[in-house]
Amino acid sequence: GAGVSQSPRYKVAKRGQDVALRCDPISGHVSLFWYQQALGQGPEFLTYFQNEAQLDKSGLPSDRFFAERPEGSVSTLKIQRTQQEDSAVYLCASSLDLTVYGYTFGSGTRLTVV
Amino acid sequence: KQEVTQIPAALSVPEGENLVLNCSFTDSAIYNLQWFRQDPGKGLTSLLLIQSSQREQTSGRLNASLDKSSGRSTLYIAASQPGDSATYLCAASGAGRRALTFGSGTRLQVQP
Numbered sequence: 001g002a003g004v005s006q007s008p009r010y011k012v013a014k015r016g017q018d019v020a021l022r023c024d025p026i027s028g029h030v031s032l033f034w035y036q037q038a039l040g041q042g043p044e045f046l047t048y049f050q051n052e053a054q055l056d057k058s059g060l061p062s063d064r065f066f067a068e069r070p071e072g073s074v075s076t077l078k079i080q081r082t083q084q085e086d087s088a089v090y091l092c093a094s095s096l097d098l099t100v101y102g103y104t105f106g107s108g109t110r111l112t113v114v
Numbered sequence: 115k116q117e118v119t120q121i122p123a124a125l126s127v128p129e130g131e132n133l134v135l136n137c138s139f140t141d142s143a144i145y146n147l148q149w150f151r152q153d154p155g156k157g158l159t160s161l162l163l164i165q166s167s168q169r170e171q172t173s174g175r176l177n178a179s180l181d182k183s184s185g186r187s188t189l190y191i192a193a194s195q196p197g198d199s200a201t202y203l204c205a206a207s208g209a210g211r212r213a214l215t216f217g218s219g220t221r222l223q224v225q226p
Contacts, residue, residue: 033213042118042203042216043158056213091157098212102148102163103205107156 002026004106006092012112013082021077021109025094033103034067034077035091043091049075082113116141116208120217127194128225135189135220137204142182145207148214149178149189152201161202162189194224 005024013019025032030051035043036059045059051072060067064082069075079086089110093103117140127133139147146165150158162171162178164187170179177190187204201221205214 031212035216040218042205042218043214045213045215048213056211059213093158098207099145099165102146102160103158103214104160105150105158110155 004092004094004104006090006106006109008109009107010110010112012114015083015113016081017113018078018080019082019111021079021090021111023075023077023092023094023106025073025075025092026096026104027073029094029096029104030072031095031098032069032075033093033095034075035093036061037089037091037108039088046077046090079111082111084113087111087113116144116206116211116215118204118206118215118217120202120204120220122220123218124221124223126223126225129194129196131194131224132190132192133194133222135191135202135204135222137187137189137206137217139185139187139204139206139208139215141206141208142185143208144182145212147178147180147187147204147206149176149187150203150205152203152219158203191222194222196224196226198222199224 032049034046037043048056049069089108093105149161164180175192201219205216
């Protein structure tokens with residue numbers, strides 16, 4: 001596609017519910033990143049994939065957060081037993097070559113846990 | 115650990131003014147530094163990317179500089195317009211990681 005696509009655009013979850021957020025990167029982009037953005041703050045790194053390999057997951061805040069990219073294309077960020085502090089915008093970014101082209105971000109998924 | 119700071123947090127200027135947004139980072143071993151624009155409720159739009167070996171990049175009315183030795187970058191916006199109103203985010207890689215570390219942003223308001 002022309003850009004990074006994320007779905008759903010908005011998600012309201014009841015506390016304790018599991019959610020899955022999807023990211024479709026730009027075709028051919030090997031690097032994929034997930035970020036979490038709280039209101040009024042800059043995005044915070046969650047995890048990084050190169051193709052299907054998860055090379056860095058140091059930013060995942062707890063073991064309730066899990067990300068996968070099984071075929072090196074679409075990625076899913078899963079949050080189990082959601083809590084109110086998980087409410088944020090979740091941004092996905094992809095890149096063909098980080099050094100030369102930098103990142104292209106999607107529009108994000110706004111998650112609200114009630 | 116890379117840390118990125120942006121000053122000022124908010125800025126309001128009349129239309130037509132030239133302005134400078136500041137960004138500082140703690141780890142000079144960066145792959146690149148990228149400036150983004152974020153409109154309310156939207157994702158991030160890349161404005162300029164400065165590779166580690168470069169000192170500046172220009173696109174239209176925007177110019178970004180990079181000084182690794184001092185850990186600073188500036189975004190210069192010439193002849194500001196109301197449509198430039200948005201939050202501007204600076205992000206740098208570093209500390210051997212590919213991930214970007216973001217500042218908290220500068221919220222810019224250009225008054226018509």
